[in-house]
Amino acid sequence: MSEEKVHDRVDDGEKVEAADNSSVSALISKARQEGLKPIFLAKVEVLNHAIAECGMGRYQWELFFTAGFGWFADNLWLQAIAILMPSIANQHNFPDYSSNIRMATFALYVGLICGATFWGMTCDVIGRRTAWNATLFISGIFGIAAGASPNFVTLGAMLALIGFGVGGNLPVDGALFLEFLPGPYQYLLTLLSVWWAIGQVVGSLISWVFLAKFSCNADLIGTLVNGAVYRCDNTNNNGWRYSYYTMGALMVVMGVFRFFCFPMDESPKFLLSIGRDQEAVDVIHRIAKKNKVKSNLTVQHLLDAATPYLEPGSEMPQVKFTTWGLLVNGLEHLSFDNVRGLFATPRLAYSSSLIIFIYGALGLAYPLFNAFLGAYLSSREKDTGNTGIDATYSAYTYQAACGVGGSILAAAMVQWSRTGRKFSMAIFTILSGVFLFALTAARTSVQVNALVSIASFWENAFYGVLYGYAPEVFPTPRRGTGDAFAAASSRVTGLFAPIIAVYSNAGKTPNGPVYASAAIFIFTGLTMLGLPIETVGVTAL
Template sequence: MENMFDKKQTVDLVNHAIQLIGMGRYQWALFCLCGFGWMPQHSAFLSLALIAGLVCGATFWGLGSVLIGRRLAFNLTLLIASIFGIAAAAAPNFVTCAVLVSFVGFGVGGNLLSVWWAIGQIIPAGVAWGFLPNYSCSSETPAGDCIKPEIMGWIYLMYTMGGFTFLLWAGRFFLFHLHESPKYLIGQGRYVEVVEVLDAVAKYNRRTQPLAVEALEQVEINHRSSNITKALLPVNKKAAVKRAFAQFKPNGFPHIRSLFSTLKLAYGLILILLIWGMIGLASPLYSNSLPEYFAEHGARAGDDYINKTYRNNYIIIICSLLGTMVGGWLIGLKYIGRRGTLGYSLIVTAVFLFAFTIVRTEVANLAFNCVSTFTQYIMWCALYCYTPEVIPSLHRGTGTGLASAFNRICGLMAPIIATYVGSSDVPIYISAALYAVAGVLSLLLPFETMGKASL
């Protein structure tokens, strides 16, 4: 990558064309289709298997999209999640189910949008509320005494969500023509296709765009003429594929090395990775520790009554949707922006988690869970918006993949810590502390992207 000419000028030209095209019908349709990928994630509660699949998925789709393109990755992720979700419902034993659920996570790991994460959870939460109270064993049933005909609720849930996800994939694939990312095409030197994509999107939005192939080619010509003594690699699809495979050589990984090419960029990326990792551990650690916490402190939150449990779960998820909406508003405010929204929402979440340890009643538990979920989803909204904006477009798939993978890797430790820690208070304190530190680090990020084009 070092010998390639600097594509910043071509990226700037494409950014200008995209700004002129605006947020039109194509972008809104793509926005909705992206959200379909969040729906399968909540349909399985085999935490460790799912998170392991998410780790692999986040790593593979982030790095793999550099090789196979954004379009193919976008379409494959949902198909994989739906097929293995349906298969998991028919699993004959727990081990098989866990393996299949991990593949659901592998597919889901390639999706990002946070507002659709909240909406995507409402549907499976509603389905779970409908099936599980009516087709589950009583909470008083001894472990091992519950037979399959009495637990069909989980099977019905997974069949329903797997089938529904498959329908969403069909809509994503057959009803909407997704164009390849223009910036991905720039990285391969496919300038004609860049302009064709921009023309098609502009036409779909009933607008025009000014960029021509000659303008992109002229940037390359000008750079070559001013760097005539340097050996420049060819810029075409074949060369791009070779570069993608070359990154796996011992001295390779150019996309990763490019993310650390300047001190400011490296500093920002390290902070982003730390923030993603801390959140990745704090969030599941808190949720996995709640059963032990309630058992020790007596605030059982209706978990003896399955119907009330899933009713409360549905209420909490509604609060998460409100959080993403408020987060979407806050990140656009001039004096708060992305960094402020991310940092302050993390700190407020930490405060409520520390305060949560005083909860002793069902009503208080539900209230604190609603508020902390609300602030957490403000955080997710800012995090998912900020991260891709500060990673250079030519390496965005790699950068977001690293962040997401590190998030999931840290999350793998959460079920283990929650299970074997001595006191039920400790995981909550750890989660709150991690959120607080992540909030401080967020305020130290070097870039504010509000009102600016992404890198």
């Protein structure tokens, strides 16, 4: 062999080695930026490639369908309490609407806080699948029980327990769906919010049907009818009970359908994060089989990817837990390691803090208007000359249906590189506030219905983007914890909506909470422009 060829091969080898060293350095830098261990990040990149090879097939579409159940349930219950509250307030021996009946919303939000925190954090400990299988059943069982409540205290307790189950849906279902998606299809996490809007529509229709047929006449309360004092009780005011029975049963059916008809696998990225590499590989092969493709991923591929990041002389860490060992290890993680991981770098700390603030601000603004929308519409419809339950709930159904279009628009916009996630949700949020301000000046029934519907369109659009954006920003080992903190922040501030409605002067007029909600939306939309991370075109870790 000539001396020149030998030198050429040596040069080529040096170039390859330099390229390898460069890629290793780049990954280490990326891991530091995200607050992750380089070994885990190297394995995740291999896993992301394997998921991309499996493609967007039957497995992911089934998951889109069943993950949607959780989002459906979240908004169904949030809106049901707003729709049913005026009818419940007419019930004999229950607080009337002008007093503490609106504190039922407070009870629901207490449960939502506990549920979001518990399910969101434990899904980083014992996996996503436990919460996935439990939350719908919990909300369904206690939803049925709420319909049988003999008094207001029992109703409040049942609503809190409904909230405990429902609270886990958004942080867990979104994180799990994201972790099965190929990178180019992550926009479907935004489209998942269409189920949130559908839940609002279904909740409105169920309530409308039963309240229209099985509600008492509130105008007759306290008057003499056929020689007796008229009151609303279990003989003439069971519409709200039938609504709770129906929605609770629907949750149970969805839970059964999810558990038995479309059983899901544990997230492969979660399995990697706790060292169960073989199980993660097995999940990838099941995805490939259902999608009718072939995957060549093996544990050796993961080990090879991680090898360059081992300390000299050290062996590859092997982690295999028994059920008890996994629980003990998870409890160690709850010693704020996952929480600290959300703030591991200045960039991540700023991003996490801003997301939690945005969730909290919107968590106050949204229920200030929407949690009392039924009463607001009833008041405004009377002001514009429309009376009767059909006028109120037809308006409620119109605005709920418009939210579906907002979710679809959001899914389209987040893929457009000129807008991306941040700018899209900022514009959507600001427009929500603008149309709510316009609503306060509406003078006719048509104007009220149109402006409420348009505001609902933009609200569902920004929530769709936000609930897709946050899980993309939080890395896998802390994704559930990050989503839990964000969701809990939203629920904590939501607690103040009924307090403001009951005790503040602003809450004593129909437009007071609307002004407050609109102002918060606009301010929060401007704040979103300061988010440091744009996730369009980036595969989640």
